[in-house]
Amino acid sequence: MNLNNSIACLHFNEQYIGQKALSGLKIRQILASSSSGKELALDLSQKTTISSDYRDISVLLSYPCYDQPAIRFKFKLYANNQLLVEDSSFPSVHFGSLEFDTYTLWAGVYSDDGRLLDETEYVFVINKPMWMSYPMLFLYLLLLGGLVYGVARWRGKVVAEKKRKEYEAHKIEQNIKLSEQQRLIAEQQKKLLEAELSLKGKELASMALGTFAKQEMLEKLRLVVQEQLAKSQCGRKNMELVLKQINENIVEEDSWEVFQQNFDLIHQRFFRTLRERYPSLTATDLRFCAFLRLNLSTKDIAQMTNLTIRGVEAARYRIRKRMEVPDGMSLVDFLIELK
Numbered sequence: 001m002n003l004n005n006s007i008a009c010l011h012f013n014e015q016y017i018g019q020k021a022l023s024g025l026k027i028r029q030i031l032a033s034s035s036s037g038k039e040l041a042l043d044l045s046q047k048t049t050i051s052s053d054y055r056d057i058s059v060l061l062s063y064p065c066y067d068q069p070a071i072r073f074k075f076k077l078y079a080n081n082q083l084l085v086e087d088s089s090f091p092s093v094h095f096g097s098l099e100f101d102t103y104t105l106w107a108g109v110y111s112d113d114g115r116l117l118d119e120t121e122y123v124f125v126i127n128k129p130m131w132m133s134y135p136m137l138f139l140y141l142l143l144l145g146g147l148v149y150g151v152a153r154w155r156g157k158v159v160a161e162k163k164r165k166e167y168e169a170h171k172i173e174q175n176i177k178l179s180e181q182q183r184l185i186a187e188q189q190k191k192l193l194e195a196e197l198s199l200k201g202k203e204l205a206s207m208a209l210g211t212f213a214k215q216e217m218l219e220k221l222r223l224v225v226q227e228q229l230a231k232s233q234c235g236r237k238n239m240e241l242v243l244k245q246i247n248e249n250i251v252e253e254d255s256w257e258v259f260q261q262n263f264d265l266i267h268q269r270f271f272r273t274l275r276e277r278y279p280s281l282t283a284t285d286l287r288f289c290a291f292l293r294l295n296l297s298t299k300d301i302a303q304m305t306n307l308t309i310r311g312v313e314a315a316r317y318r319i320r321k322r323m324e325v326p327d328g329m330s331l332v333d334f335l336i337e338l339k
Helices: 014-022 134-231 236-249 255-266 270-277 283-293 298-305 309-323 331-336
Strands: 026-034 039-041 048-050 054-062 071-078 083-088 092-095 102-111 116-126
Touching (some): 054 102, 071 092, 255 270, 255 283, 270 283, 283 298, 283 309, 309 331
Parallel strands (some): 048 116
Antiparallel strands (some): 026 039, 026 054, 054 092, 071 083
């Protein structure tokens, strides 16, 4: 300003003078405390990073009060997800149990009429512990993913193993049912075969009885006719006619051979087995063995063989000795069980 050698009068604004006079709010000290009681003074000349152990903060301000009326201090602590505010008549404050984050500390001094006289800021960082760091979180994700994959795979194996066991159990159950069905079918077939064999055996016995009876009757009749012809007791022509009819009814083929063949088919080579094991048995013995295998009574056998009951018993005793049948076992049972 150029006054050109003039006189001027300068008036200062009293509010401006008061504000300038009261300026100079500063952060004098910030102490960080750990849970173990250790303290760390923060560097106030720059942004400071402290470890995760230090989560309690004590702040001390300095301000030239001179002879000014009563003043108050206000503190604000900003973070991403929180705001802490404290009012105090003293230039100090304490914030405890702070989270791991970046904080901005704002401090202001107010007059008694609410005017902001001065303010200051400071930024500090409370680091996250190692286990909460991004690399560790990434590692946790990997471990969690591996765990989930392992559990899923284990679960899949358990389910697959359970299904496999259920399938095997079902298959075994089906096989058991199938085996049981096959066993029942085999038993039914065996019973039918046994019934059929029994029926065939009875038919064969009946056929043998009828054939042998017929043959014996015709043979006896032929002998009688021949005897009468020799004695010339009846007309020769008539007797020759009767004899011709008898000869025509007598089977040329050996009926006993046919009987043996059919009997072997039904009773699994019965005669062949007897001949191989007991070569001392005669043809008559073999015939008796067949009748006994058919479980014919002594009376029936006597009629078929033209023997007395005693003769049949003697034949049975002779066969028993030749075959060396054990004592206590009947000859019929022995022949039936013969394989």
